[in-house]
Amino acid sequence: MVKWGSSAAALALMCVAVPLAAKDTPKGEAAAASPGLPPAMVALEKSLHPQSGDVRIPEAKxxxxxxxxxxxxxAAEAKRVLVEAWHNPPETGDGVLGLxxxxxxxIFDNVWGAVISYEDTGHVDDADARSQDYGTVLKGMQDGTEQQNADRKQAGYPAMHLVGWAQPPSYDGVNHSLIWARELAVEGDPANGLNYDVRLLGRTGVLSLNMLASMKDIGDVRSAAQSFGRSVSFEPGGGYSDFNASTDKAAEYGLAGLVAGGVAVGVAKKVGLLAIFLKFGKVILLGVAAFGAAAWGAVRKFFGRKDEETI
Incomplete structure (x- = not known):
């Protein structure tokens, strides 16, 4: 039996996404027409209920x-896609609000997919947004990545390198959104990977949209990231300006902390997406949810998964 799909797992809290005034989106026929897809995957694609319009994320308000x-x-369908279609470990679905x-x-097209999660981090202060030293953050992330390569190689995975920013961190003080992108290189892979991060700051937490793709798709992914940064609104009482210092908790870090490791800085005290540890033969990503695109083959390469596993 051949296993196929992406390989990623992330730490996040369990929550559920519910559509608000959503409408059905016409589904293409790509899954049914794609040769080589197992019948179970075709059935999974047909069972999905895509929605457009306004979608409410209740835990994030x-x-x-x-x-x-x-x-x-x-959430439920997103988890099925992550686990059954993209072949992630079951724990990958923990904390996923939607896709x-x-x-x-x-879900089988060679495109990006944005995984949504939310973490009740506390209020992230953006007062020093203009003075953040993201160059130092990048250097620390690069060093952490390189330190893990010995373990990766010993476990039979190729080394991975953080090339640099595909887009330096930029903060929109009006929408309270922080966007950045990293370029990743895996030894032996001619195409570099692209990881785009979008963080929307709320009253006491951070809504996260994470996209993984190829550098060749940076134009489309950048456009989507910018759109997401402007297309989220918090409900009354849940917005950034609703923070009450006398009653609400504050985060243990600022904007640079989000970039260095996302919400995981206060949870796991790790670097984040690039703090990769190999355990029991699986690739575990410590940090906020940052899953692959529907391009399960490309995602497998980006994370250094062995091409095929046969049982």
């Missing part, structure tokens, strides 16, 4: 305004 450019799969993809694409 937020609404995604997707319009008709993207579609949303709720967003571009319209007219399926």
């Amino acid at each position: 937020a609404v995604l305004h997707l319009g008709d450019r993207y579609y949303f799969l709720p 967003v993809l571009a319209k007219d694409t399926t």
